Each structure stands twice: as structure tokens, then as C-alpha cells.
Amino acid sequence: MYIGAGIFLLLIGLIIVFAYNGDMMIAGLDLGAIGWIAIVLGVLAIILSFVFDRRRKTVVHEDRF
Template sequence: MYIGLGIFLLVVGAILFFAVGTTAVAGINLSLVGIILMVAGLLAIILSFAMRGRATRGYTATRQSTVDPATGTRVDRTDVDPL
């Protein structure tokens, strides 16, 4: 998800820096905005690759319910296996 956002920010930043950089807007430096967007896009792409392995981590839980024949009560057992 963040890879698409990173590519979008990178493209918009490159357009602002290289293509529209000579156009003057009152109070806004378009070249600087382009550089900021390109850095943010690269950061989003790098973070999306860094966090990719963490999304699959979690745990596995196994639940087992039995009835104790001596007392007739229900016994629940849960085993948790962290990955």
C-alpha cells in the first residue's frame, strides 16, 4: 500500500522540481516542495519494504475442550505458539 503512495509522491515531487521549478508562485518555492515530496516518497518506499516482514508475524492458538469424566466439568486448554 505504501509503495504506491511512495511512487506517487516521488513522481509529483519530480514534476514539481524538474518541470515546474521555474514557475513562480507567491510565497511557495516549488522546487523545495518537490524535493520534500521526493524525500517523503523515498521514505515511504523504504519503510514499506522494512515493515513487510513484520506483517506476517503473529501467533498460532490451538484450543481444545474436553469433559472431565470424574467430575463432569468442562476443561478448556489453549496452547499459544508465537511465530
């Protein structure tokens, strides 16, 4: 579920940091820092999606006689 959002954040952050050549300060915000934050949040969302997906697949079967 979070993997799509994580990939989106990762791509937006990579584009801002590595492909954008314009002014890195817009309205007092450092776009380079925002790009790195988006990259970190994207990677974190992807990792958390794998962790929660693994936890969801754990099934305990109980036999009752």
C-alpha cells in the same frame, strides 16, 4: 500499502523539480523546495513499506506437546 503513495509522491516531486519550467514561486511558496520534500517523503514511504512488509512476514511457530 504505502508503496503506491510513495511512488505518487516521488513522481510528483520529480515532475515539479525537473520538468516544470514555469515560475518556481507561487503565492510565496518555493515549488523547488516542495518538489524536493515530496521526493524525500516518497522515498521514505517506499522504504518504510518494505520494512513493515518484512516485519509482517516474520512468523514464529510454537510446538506444544
